[in-house]
Amino acid sequence: TPTVGVLALQGDVREHLTALESVGAHAVSVRRPAELAAVDGLVIPGGESTTIDKLLRIFELRDLLQARIKEGLPVYGSCAGMILLADRILDGTADQQTVGGMDVVVRRNAFGRQVDSFETDLDLVGISDGGPVRTAFIRAPWIEEAGRDVEVLARIPAVDTQGRPVAAAGRIVAARQGPLLATAFHPEITGDTRVHGLFVSIVAGG
Numbered sequence: 163t164p165t166v167g168v169l170a171l172q173g174d175v176r177e178h179l180t181a182l183e184s185v186g187a188h189a190v191s192v193r194r195p196a197e198l199a200a201v202d203g204l205v206i207p208g209g210e211s212t213t214i215d216k217l218l219r220i221f222e223l224r225d226l227l228q229a230r231i232k233e234g235l236p237v238y239g240s241c242a243g244m245i246l247l248a249d250r251i252l253d254g255t256a257d258q259q260t261v262g263g264m265d266v267v268v269r270r271n272a273f274g275r276q277v278d279s280f281e282t283d284l285d286l287v288g289i290s291d292g293g294p295v296r297t298a299f300i301r302a303p304w305i306e307e308a309g310r311d312v313e314v315l316a317r318i319p320a321v322d323t324q325g326r327p328v329a330a331a332g333r334i335v336a337a338r339q340g341p342l343l344a345t346a347f348h349p350e351i352t353g354d355t356r357v358h359g360l361f362v363s364i365v366a367g368g
């Protein structure tokens with residue numbers, strides 16, 4: 163059984179722990195360097211990327227996390243976590259830094275005020291059993307540009323469930339680069355655990 167940590171500095175930690183356990187991982191909270199050193203994979207949850215950025219430094223986890231990512235640690239970043247995995251960001255705060263690792267440009271709060279939160283069904287590459295994935299977007303970012311080694315897993319569809327055109331049509335909202343997985347949405351609050359299943363299979367060597 164792989165041990166998968168959830169970075170527990172800020173954000174919705176408990177829902178990720180529950181989802182990971184339900185797909186067969188041993189899930190643990192990570193707050194200290196020794197805990198980060200011991201996991202086989204890590205989830206960076208949604209929350210506020212600027213806050214998580216600051217806390218990573220205060221808790222002396224940032225350098226170790228960067229080093230472990232360089233060594234190939236599987237990491238799944240959701241929403242704020244996706245921002246933290248991006249090599250470059252747009253619309254960050256003046257002093258905001260990321261951990262990096264994925265060759266993507268991520269735009270923070272990309273969906274704007276009008277649609278700042280919504281749920282939608284998305285087709286995800288690599289998740290074919292059981293139909294589209296139910297996802298929740300909460301002041302979410304999107305991937306504005308993806309490098310050559312990045313595999314796009316999901317885009318915003320052209321029309322919504324009522325058939326109306328969607329402003330953000332075509333925007334990339336899930337991607338993978340080797341052992342790094344990122345989604346603009348939260349899969350942990352809709353009860354659909356297949357994204358966690360995908361991540362645990364990456365941790366297990368898939």
Ligand code: GLN
Nearest residue numbers: 208209210211241242301
């Ligand atoms: N807007 C948040 C940020 O900039 C992300 C929101 C979320 O994680 N739900 O970090």
